[in-house]
Amino acid sequence: MSDQKNRAPEGSDLVAPVMSRRQAVKWGTLGTVGLAAVGTACVQRGGPLAAGDTLKGGLAPGHGSHHDMMAVGELRGDSFDPTAFLTHFDYGRVSSLPSGQTLREYDIEATEFELEVAPGVFFPAWGYNGQVPGPTIRCTEGDRLRVHFTNSGTHPHTIHFHGFHPANMDGAFEVVGPGRSYTYEFDAAPFGLHLYHCHTVPLKRHMHKGLYGAFIIDPREGRPPARELVMVMNGFDTNFDGDNEVYAVNSVAFHYQKHPIELRLGEPVRVYVVNLTEFDPINSFHLHGNFYRLYRTGTNLTHHEFTDNVMLCQGERAILEFSYDHEGPFLFHAHQSEFAELGWTGMFVVRGPAVG
Amino acid sequence: MADATGVTRRDRTRIWLAAVLPLVALLVFLLLFLRFGPAGVFTGSFPPVEELTITRVTLPDRGVLRVHAVNGGPAPVTVAQVLVDDASWVHTIDGPRTIGRLESREITIPYPWVEGEPVVVRLVTSTGLTFDKEVAVAVRTPAPDARYLTTFALLGLYAGVVPVFIGLLWFPFLRDLSQKWIEFFLSLTAGLLLFLGVDALAEAVELSALVPAAFQGLGLVLLGLVGTPLVLAAVGRRRRGSGPASPVYVAMLVALAIGLHNLGEGLAIGAAYASGEIALGSFLVIGFLLHNTTEGLAILAPLTRSRVTLGLLAVLGLLAGVPTIVGAWIGGFTYSPGWTALFFAIGAGAIVQVLVELARLFPGGEKGSIAAPLNVAGFLAGMLIMYLTGLLVTA
Numbered sequence: 001m002s003d004q005k006n007r008a009p010e011g012s013d014l015v016a017p018v019m020s021r022r023q024a025v026k027w028g029t030l031g032t033v034g035l036a037a038v039g040t041a042c043v044q045r046g047g048p049l050a051a052g053d054t055l056k057g058g059l060a061p062g063h064g065s066h067h068d069m070m071a072v073g074e075l076r077g078d079s080f081d082p083t084a085f086l087t088h089f090d091y092g093r094v095s096s097l098p099s100g101q102t103l104r105e106y107d108i109e110a111t112e113f114e115l116e117v118a119p120g121v122f123f124p125a126w127g128y129n130g131q132v133p134g135p136t137i138r139c140t141e142g143d144r145l146r147v148h149f150t151n152s153g154t155h156p157h158t159i160h161f162h163g164f165h166p167a168n169m170d171g172a173f174e175v176v177g178p179g180r181s182y183t184y185e186f187d188a189a190p191f192g193l194h195l196y197h198c199h200t201v202p203l204k205r206h207m208h209k210g211l212y213g214a215f216i217i218d219p220r221e222g223r224p225p226a227r228e229l230v231m232v233m234n235g236f237d238t239n240f241d242g243d244n245e246v247y248a249v250n251s252v253a254f255h256y257q258k259h260p261i262e263l264r265l266g267e268p269v270r271v272y273v274v275n276l277t278e279f280d281p282i283n284s285f286h287l288h289g290n291f292y293r294l295y296r297t298g299t300n301l302t303h304h305e306f307t308d309n310v311m312l313c314q315g316e317r318a319i320l321e322f323s324y325d326h327e328g329p330f331l332f333h334a335h336q337s338e339f340a341e342l343g344w345t346g347m348f349v350v351r352g353p354a355v356g
Numbered sequence: 357m358a359d360a361t362g363v364t365r366r367d368r369t370r371i372w373l374a375a376v377l378p379l380v381a382l383l384v385f386l387l388l389f390l391r392f393g394p395a396g397v398f399t400g401s402f403p404p405v406e407e408l409t410i411t412r413v414t415l416p417d418r419g420v421l422r423v424h425a426v427n428g429g430p431a432p433v434t435v436a437q438v439l440v441d442d443a444s445w446v447h448t449i450d451g452p453r454t455i456g457r458l459e460s461r462e463i464t465i466p467y468p469w470v471e472g473e474p475v476v477v478r479l480v481t482s483t484g485l486t487f488d489k490e491v492a493v494a495v496r497t498p499a500p501d502a503r504y505l506t507t508f509a510l511l512g513l514y515a516g517v518v519p520v521f522i523g524l525l526w527f528p529f530l531r532d533l534s535q536k537w538i539e540f541f542l543s544l545t546a547g548l549l550l551f552l553g554v555d556a557l558a559e560a561v562e563l564s565a566l567v568p569a570a571f572q573g574l575g576l577v578l579l580g581l582v583g584t585p586l587v588l589a590a591v592g593r594r595r596r597g598s599g600p601a602s603p604v605y606v607a608m609l610v611a612l613a614i615g616l617h618n619l620g621e622g623l624a625i626g627a628a629y630a631s632g633e634i635a636l637g638s639f640l641v642i643g644f645l646l647h648n649t650t651e652g653l654a655i656l657a658p659l660t661r662s663r664v665t666l667g668l669l670a671v672l673g674l675l676a677g678v679p680t681i682v683g684a685w686i687g688g689f690t691y692s693p694g695w696t697a698l699f700f701a702i703g704a705g706a707i708v709q710v711l712v713e714l715a716r717l718f719p720g721g722e723k724g725s726i727a728a729p730l731n732v733a734g735f736l737a738g739m740l741i742m743y744l745t746g747l748l749v750t751a
Contacts, residue, residue: 238485
């Protein structure tokens, strides 16, 4: 018994011992005087939500309820609404070129601002159009895109789109200094789910501060109708120690657990998932009570896999399609428990009656 | 008094004015600075450096963590979120989330900690900075009940009072010794105490690192270390003039110094037990017995040629031993590294003064001097005894 209890806290620089190491060793030895109180306490078990537990507790605090593992409070700022972001697509200003080709024009501005990544926690962000993730740019394969980029920040930035384009439209070498502008122009291809982000060095800093967004190129024939949601997986290193303190989809820890996404029974759902987590090589998307058809990078109209968990590398993305046959609350989260517990947990609430 | 030193009332007024003038100037400058000064120059757009110290994490019940945090930094700090073992967790705070300078808060977290395993609490501030504290071994914190008080009363009794009284049993032996050997034991006492003093000082300095910055832990240690012997010296001088102190007085001083040291030790034991860092084992008690029996000897050494009553011996023993109990009681419930560092420093400072007084008990001259071979041997033997008993305890 003593052996386990008195394990010395070796190798942890977090430990601020009340006593010197010498004393800890000296006093932490065999025998028990007045140890009865210690011995009687038994091991705590954090049980999962059992069947029949209602959402609003049923389990006492401190005993493993999913409502304890949560950020406290509500967002104070109103600058960014993750719920609105979910379904907001920027199709640009649409016109036609003399050739008949569709022209879509976008205005994108890089700025610096405070982003509330968890209630009361403000991150000094850099972002496109004052939000992280930046606006979801959406178009159809073959459209001409013209993106007017203005750098209103204090550091040089660019926009690097994934996809086909000329070298000088790549946003890697044509660095746009503070107060300068640049127009990116290219034809949208290939269809699929892509991303855009700043490609200025140091990359880690420019990426994790928030200069990124989702970039959807629809196939010419379109995709079947569905409830469409954008989820950009990201993280924030709030104390700049090279490790994320907050994880989320669409920036705000636990937002969709506190404000669940409502679905209808049988409603076809399509989620555009892009991994823009910095520092951690991979992230994942796990769906509860269901499986989804997985379209990697969205570049193929037949699905690759039928699964409930997908691993995505940094910059990797996938389209997920599913519908629910059961009513009730269903979690979705990273299957890295650490990410899930630091904010990357959300919830669908499925309600009847069935659509159609 | 003014007449005696030939200072007139006018002169005195002038002296007072001269003393106050710089203070008035300082006040005027501060007011002007706050009103008109370029204060903006000194505040950048970057977030202020936040300083938050978690002084204590207790586990009052199954599934509950309680965190005591102090803002020792230059600016207010707002605790926005709490992470436990890298998981965001709900919690309540006994006041506003913004903690002012030198203010403290208690944060209660319903977290299902696991018995016997570490748990790390991390406070995330509004600017995203983090402040951590690890509980090395999660054990339910003893409640301030009769059982706890009894446990520590017993520990203090075994570790502080009993060994000191056992040490006092050497009195008849010491009384029959020749002057030469008495000096040997006085030297031995000095060696013991020096060892104890350095130990206390090391503890104080180590603990001072855990004190919130604004409270200047090292400054506290310095105050205790230097202030204590000076106060004791001044008190002693007032009582007896400038000659050597009476043996009873020195013995009292020794007992007081040891008592102060034991108070610090008690605080540390109580806190370590409460935070699950140590188990109270029989080995621990044996260690204290060995260490502290020598303390009884140290108290006796100055008294060998004095008339000593049993009552005096009892008082000396209690003075040296009982603070262990008091310290353990306090340390278990409201542990503060700052106070513990201060008490250790006061103990070390008292030992400094005891060493000075002990030195004056030596007759001086060539043969009976401190540097006589037998006395040097005694001094070294004293330190060696402490070292060896320490070894036995860690074995």
